Amino acid sequence: MSFEPKIIGILCNWCSYTGADLAGTARMKYPANMRSVRVMCSGRVDPGFIFDALAHGADGVLICGCHPGDCHYVEGNYKCMRRIPLTQRLLQDMGIDPRRLRLEWVSASEGGRFQKIVTEFTEEIRALGPLKLRDMKFDMNRPDRYSLMAEAGDTVHTY
Amino acid sequence: MVKVTIDGLEIEVEEETTILKAARQLGITIPALCYNELIEPYAVCRLCVVELQRGQRTRLVTACNYPLRESVVIRTNSERVQRLRRMNIELLMARAPGAKIIQDLAAEMGIERTRFPLEDSDEKCILCGLCVQACSDVVQAYALGFSERGSKRVIGPPYDTTPETCILCGACAYFCPTGHIKMTDTDGRILHSELTLGPNAAITLPFRQAIPNVPRVNPDYCIHMKTGGCELCVKVCQKEAINFTELAQDSFEEFEVGAVIMATGFQDFDPTPMKLYGYGVLPNVLTSDEFERMNNAASPTGGRIVMENGEEPRSIAILHCIGSRDEHYHKYCSRVCCMYELNFAHLVNVKTSAEVYQLYIDMRSFGKGYEEFYQRILDEGVNVIRGKGAEVVPAYQKRRGEGGLLVCCEDTLIGKYREIPVDMVVLCTALEARADAAEIGRKFNISTGADGWFIEAHPKLAPVSTTTEGIFLAGVCQGAKDIPDSVAQGAAAAAQVMKMFCQGELLMDGAYAEIVEDICSGCRICNGLCPYNAITYDIEKKVSAVNPAMCKACGTCVAACPSGAITGRHFTDEQIYAQIEGILA
Numbered sequence: 001m002s003f004e005p006k007i008i009g010i011l012c013n014w015c016s017y018t019g020a021d022l023a024g025t026a027r028m029k030y031p032a033n034m035r036s037v038r039v040m041c042s043g044r045v046d047p048g049f050i051f052d053a054l055a056h057g058a059d060g061v062l063i064c065g066c067h068p069g070d071c072h073y074v075e076g077n078y079k080c081m082r083r084i085p086l087t088q089r090l091l092q093d094m095g096i097d098p099r100r101l102r103l104e105w106v107s108a109s110e111g112g113r114f115q116k117i118v119t120e121f122t123e124e125i126r127a128l129g130p131l132k133l134r135d136m137k138f139d140m141n142r143p144d145r146y147s148l149m150a151e152a153g154d155t156v157h158t159y
Numbered sequence: 160m161v162k163v164t165i166d167g168l169e170i171e172v173e174e175e176t177t178i179l180k181a182a183r184q185l186g187i188t189i190p191a192l193c194y195n196e197l198i199e200p201y202a203v204c205r206l207c208v209v210e211l212q213r214g215q216r217t218r219l220v221t222a223c224n225y226p227l228r229e230s231v232v233i234r235t236n237s238e239r240v241q242r243l244r245r246m247n248i249e250l251l252m253a254r255a256p257g258a259k260i261i262q263d264l265a266a267e268m269g270i271e272r273t274r275f276p277l278e279d280s281d282e283k284c285i286l287c288g289l290c291v292q293a294c295s296d297v298v299q300a301y302a303l304g305f306s307e308r309g310s311k312r313v314i315g316p317p318y319d320t321t322p323e324t325c326i327l328c329g330a331c332a333y334f335c336p337t338g339h340i341k342m343t344d345t346d347g348r349i350l351h352s353e354l355t356l357g358p359n360a361a362i363t364l365p366f367r368q369a370i371p372n373v374p375r376v377n378p379d380y381c382i383h384m385k386t387g388g389c390e391l392c393v394k395v396c397q398k399e400a401i402n403f404t405e406l407a408q409d410s411f412e413e414f415e416v417g418a419v420i421m422a423t424g425f426q427d428f429d430p431t432p433m434k435l436y437g438y439g440v441l442p443n444v445l446t447s448d449e450f451e452r453m454n455n456a457a458s459p460t461g462g463r464i465v466m467e468n469g470e471e472p473r474s475i476a477i478l479h480c481i482g483s484r485d486e487h488y489h490k491y492c493s494r495v496c497c498m499y500e501l502n503f504a505h506l507v508n509v510k511t512s513a514e515v516y517q518l519y520i521d522m523r524s525f526g527k528g529y530e531e532f533y534q535r536i537l538d539e540g541v542n543v544i545r546g547k548g549a550e551v552v553p554a555y556q557k558r559r560g561e562g563g564l565l566v567c568c569e570d571t572l573i574g575k576y577r578e579i580p581v582d583m584v585v586l587c588t589a590l591e592a593r594a595d596a597a598e599i600g601r602k603f604n605i606s607t608g609a610d611g612w613f614i615e616a617h618p619k620l621a622p623v624s625t626t627t628e629g630i631f632l633a634g635v636c637q638g639a640k641d642i643p644d645s646v647a648q649g650a651a652a653a654a655q656v657m658k659m660f661c662q663g664e665l666l667m668d669g670a671y672a673e674i675v676e677d678i679c680s681g682c683r684i685c686n687g688l689c690p691y692n693a694i695t696y697d698i699e700k701k702v703s704a705v706n707p708a709m710c711k712a713c714g715t716c717v718a719a720c721p722s723g724a725i726t727g728r729h730f731t732d733e734q735i736y737a738q739i740e741g742i743l744a
């Protein structure tokens with residue numbers, strides 16, 4: 001059986017979540033691999049969510065927010081824009097390919113763009129293959145304190 | 160008080176009054192060329208000589224600057240006075256043969272020519288220095304002065320270059336008695352670029368229907384506001400209504416308010432960067448704002464539609480969508496222009512016999528009665544061409560023999576490229592967000608979209624509210640719209656405010672962030688992150704706290720708290736972790 005990646009999409013309520021809705025009402029088809037979680041703003045995305053998703057079997061995480069300048073809360077997406085590259089560095093340190101995490105801007109009217117991004121990202125993760133974790137520690141009381149370690153081969157260290 | 164006799168008439172005046180003023184009170188005219196009551200007399204022309212008798216002694220003095228201190232007898236037209244005055248005027252005639260006012264004064268005295276050798280036959284300056292005084296004492300710009308000496312003496316800016324301190328106020332030209340100084344820049348042409356909205360005199364009514372209906376001082380044009388000098392209006396206003404000491408210092412007043420309606424409107428798109436339309440380069444290419452201004456009865460043209468040379472145009476092209484519906488500038492439709500452009504066409508038809516061409520992409524006559532108006536304009540015989548104006552070029556570049564302008568376009572209905580010769584082009588520029596919209600938005604904690612307009616809380620369900628409680632939107636600041644829609648939105652915003660006030664208490668969303676005091680380490684990372692300034696730091700307790708009335712529940716602080724002390728109600732960490740784990744299980 002071919003590999004079907006599991007993808008978690010964390011979507012901003014005001015733009016991409018509505019954009020996803022639009023894609024749905026417009027009967028646009030995109031792979032069913034992505035399951036979405038709604039947050040009020042991409043600025044709400046705690047890197048812990050990303051680690052938690054990967055620890056629980058996700059092969060990729062897609063974060064979508066409003067286009068720069070369009071955030072409903074003025075500048076939440078800029079904060080997200082700063083956090084994601086840092087999280088990608090951390091993933092790399094854990095041996096996880098940083099391409100498994102992606103940040104995209106989708107407005108409420110961009111159903112088509114949402115469909116395209118999800119399709120593309122699913123194909124990219126399918127090509128990367130399943131994420132295999134060798135080691136996983138986490139603090140029960142603080143679910144955001146994750147330490148993951150991928151099996152060798154998920155990413156090449158570039159130091 | 161002193162009692163004096165002038166030409167046999169007695170008058171009592173205050174001490175230090177000049178002879179000239181006293182004589183004028185008696186209705187006696189003394190020729191006074193270099194005198195202006197707003198400027199300290201300098202007594203150069205010496206036409207105002209009079210004979211003054213104290214006891215047995217008589218002497219000749221200049222009336223404009225001689226102060227009366229004791230009882231004297233004055234003769235303004237004795238033979239001795241006349242002799243000297245005639246000589247003085249002959250000297251002036253020789254000095255400034257070009258000055259018409261001197262010729263006229265001489266003619267009045269019956270003098271036809273001067274005995275003295277003429278200097279330059281075009282010369283008009285009599286070196287009275289009124290301009291220099293106006294510039295230094297009144298305006299305090301110090302841009303004019305005397306240079307050289309003796310017979311070479313001249314008046315002008317230092318080193319004959321335009322001085323930096325000159326503010327182009329024109330006071331020198333105004334005070335020059337002989338017309339030697341002229342403001343020549345505009346050549347008497349009607350500069351379309353000066354047809355900006357609003358008057359440009361320093362003291363005017365802002366516009367005819369202004370409330371309160373009193374003139375105000377416009378700081379952009381007031382000389383006093385620029386140089387600290389002038390204040391002539393203070394001297395002239397008999398009601399003593401002008402008070403610069405208060406005016407010059409704008410005061411800041413603070414008001415406590417429960418709600419704010421943002422109605423900051425728009426600014427006009429500047430078509431200068433669109434080189435193809437030649438705005439600012441070609442004559443008679445106007446923006447819609449300038450055309451609107453020209454049509455106003457209170458405009459410099461008095462509402463007439465004229466070209467820069469003052470003639471009525473024979474044909475006008477009205478170009479739609481300049482800067483709107485354009486990938487390079489604004490993608491949106493400005494919504495109001497199609498309709499006001501049709502109105503422009505109607506105005507042209509009413510006021511002139513010019514041919515009108517409308518060049519449009521789509522005709523958006525969307526509102527009540529608007530389509531009917533469009534039909535009416537068509538019936539009036541306006542040429543509507545479906546095709547965006549692509550370029551405006553001087554006609555001689557493409558066709559010899561014709562002046563004016565050539566508008567190039569593709570007429571998409573007949574599928575042909577066309578070049579339309581016209582006398583005038585009106586560029587109907589986009590409505591765009593004000594340059595300061597983002598900054599103002601930040602002050603009021605509301606956001607602007609990619610186009611720069613303020614964002615409403617919900618496009619359909621909360622069109623006049625914002626994400627900040629108590630701040631509402633009305634008019635174009637929220638997006639391009641016409642007056643009826645702006646008014647409707649304003650009324651809706653006012654109703655929302657009333658609703659809020661009538662309730663007496665504020666209804667809050669259930670979702671907001673909370674800080675658990677026991678966990679908060681007081682690091683203050685979250686303080687600066689909140690876009691709504693909802694988080695304050697309690698110095699005594701050494702913890703931060705969220706004001707739930709100001710929090711909009713974006714969750715930025717929740718994600719950032721290194722201690723996990725902040726909970727986002729309805730979007731708690733636990734809830735989100737449970738969701739993620741649930742859908743992956």
Ligand SMILES: Cc1cc2nc3c(=O)[nH]c(=O)nc-3n(C[C@H](O)[C@H](O)[C@H](O)COP(=O)(O)OP(=O)(O)OC[C@H]3O[C@@H](n4cnc5c(N)ncnc54)[C@H](O)[C@@H]3O)c2cc1C
Nearest residue numbers: 422423424425447448451495499634635640641642643645
């Ligand atoms: C050439 C032209 C012709 C038009 N013709 C028509 C027409 O025939 N019919 C029609 O229905 N519509 C017409 N419109 C559209 C019409 O002008 C607008 O719909 C209307 O002006 C919008 O009103 P407003 O109050 O929202 O904004 P504005 O009229 O722009 O008013 C905003 C006001 O807020 C002030 N302001 C801005 N920032 C601040 C601040 N920070 N503090 C305090 N004050 C501030 C501004 O100075 C301004 O006075 C035309 C537009 C143009 C450009």
Ligand code: SF4
Nearest residue numbers: 483492493494496497
């Ligand atoms: S209202 Fe008409 S002229 Fe204005 S941008 Fe829209 S289509 Fe163009």
Ligand code: FES
Nearest residue numbers: 012041065066072
């Ligand atoms: S509201 Fe969409 S990213 Fe902030």
Ligand code: FES
Nearest residue numbers: 193202204205223
């Ligand atoms: S008016 Fe008195 S000297 Fe000229």
